[in-house]
Amino acid sequence: MAERLTIALDAMGGDNAPRAVVRGANIARKRFPNVDFLLVGDEAKLVPMLKRLPKLRKITTIVHAPDKVGAEDKAAQALRASRSSSMRIAIDQVRDGKAQGVVSAGNTGALMAMAKVFLRTLPGIDRPAMASFFPTMKGESVMLDLGANIECTAENLVQFAVMGELFARMVLGSLKPTVGLLNVGSEEQKGHEELRQAAAMLREGRHPIQFHGFIEGDDIAKGTVDVVVADGFSGNVALKTAEGTARLIADFLRQTFKSSILAMIGYVFCRYALRKLRLRLDPRRYNGAVFLGVNGIVVKSHGGTDALGFATAIGVAVDMVQYGFIASMKREFEKSTGTPLIPEVEEPKQAATG
């Protein structure tokens, strides 16, 4: 039997909190019977919700947090005022070893800032990156950074490549994942200086990863590589452009099926097959961006998601815990950089919390 593990949930983060979080936990409970939850948020709201879900209640402990981070709060401000927020207290559960991972649908910038300050980054990593997976013609791939780092050095990109490769190996189960750098052409002389430097470093082979070279935007959906590495600006643009395009085509399709009597009849026949397609492309199936490089498992759920999407994000955290992701990352970077291991959890030194 699988060991029991605990995931902390920021109950107050996201557009549909705390409802989507509590219901999401209830869905995840059935998928992962070995998981307990720490539900961090406003006790007055959470207690009555749990009362109606006795099975969830049995495996859940409420940790009271009087405040929450607003969706529009700036990261620095949220960080300063964080002490009593549900997001911060949820992260503290991981720092203090009371939970093995944390999931929040709250403010991305604040979550990243708190994760960096209170969990610290792993040795050998200068900046954590946001990673997520998405469907391709060949299956699934991972992309990072999705927006945590607007400006990136060549070293940052190389670290992203190594982290992304490990993530693909552990969570997607790719045996020998290939890694590509997102650029505007595949020729060596293309793109920003940092990209060319990063490519040179990856070709050098200090890290034992399968470096494919440069890829272009259309390679993302083709599944040309298992891991797409980009600076946070380009990665964010690519991710959101892909989402927007998918919605546009879905919209056009809906119009198409309503455009004539024949098409409507056809739709009735295809309905079952189309539902499967919709399921395959359902963004809730791909919900849950991971902050790679922080010393703890932090998963960011889309702010607008529902219970089903939140359950997926919980699943990502559970996977990473079960695969021992943090320990593997430490080994990986210790091997390649020679940096010694540091203790799993370190008390942060009052950083920016005054």
Added chain:
Amino acid sequence: MAERLTIALDAMGGDNAPRAVVRGANIARKRFPNVDFLLVGDEAKLVPMLKRLPKLRKITTIVHAPDKVGAEDKAAQALRASRSSSMRIAIDQVRDGKAQGVVSAGNTGALMAMAKVFLRTLPGIDRPAMASFFPTMKGESVMLDLGANIECTAENLVQFAVMGELFARMVLGSLKPTVGLLNVGSEEQKGHEELRQAAAMLREGRHPIQFHGFIEGDDIAKGTVDVVVADGFSGNVALKTAEGTARLIADFLRQTFKSSILAMIGYVFCRYALRKLRLRLDPRRYNGAVFLGVNGIVVKSHGGTDALGFATAIGVAVDMVQYGFIASMKREFEKSTGTPLIPEVEEPKQAATG
């Protein structure tokens, strides 16, 4: 009756040249009865092709060019060796006033370099940009730069905004086009320094355009703005990611319609409606990127397009000529920058051709 005008065609550029070019001209001939062509390329190949198309032959003059630019040639090298290439000689036709526009499906970098050197940039423009239009939920929008300028200053972005707005007004017929800057969030403090500066300059209102503010990747397909302004790197990533995503979903759809007997039957009923959708999203309908900011009309067709796509690119050039795009651009930038008009066509001073 419309005035007759002449478009120069680089007959040897693109994967399917010269066949796709000649056949594309033959399609365009029917759409634009007031257009004559200068077909620039290898006479020995072009003469027999034209023989089989007597109607096209009547309105076409072959201009012999012994060489061509290779798809893999570097821009600087193509420029140096350009004198006898079909691309260069086609551009010369515009510079010398023998044609009002040029269309090429050849090497993008070489075409941009030659256009800049031999046609020059318009007064008030530091760097030309590549622009194209694409389908959105609200109709069509324009995006620039699509890859000509990997690094952009705030001034470059502002100039792109003004050029793109004019293009949307003239070619898409938007009365009061809105303009957005592609970023990773809509808040003022987001993104690169140049983006924030460009936004401040556009808000200042020196140029009389409708500045919407920052937009994100998913706003592109939503049609949130009529003109999407980006640096060439992000613009290229967004364009290609959108293309890749569209192909992925088309691929998934094909699989869906083959996934069961019922779905296959449904497909038969929907076939006509789906064909219309396919037509609506057909990349050949959106073929033809324009080099905005050079002193002459230069349209880049996708290298892999067929005759139909090439005809669309010719159509873009014809539109721009008929709307008097170059003269309008000069007026626009004279108004806003106070730069005096220069003569329409200027002899370049032996730049980089030695």
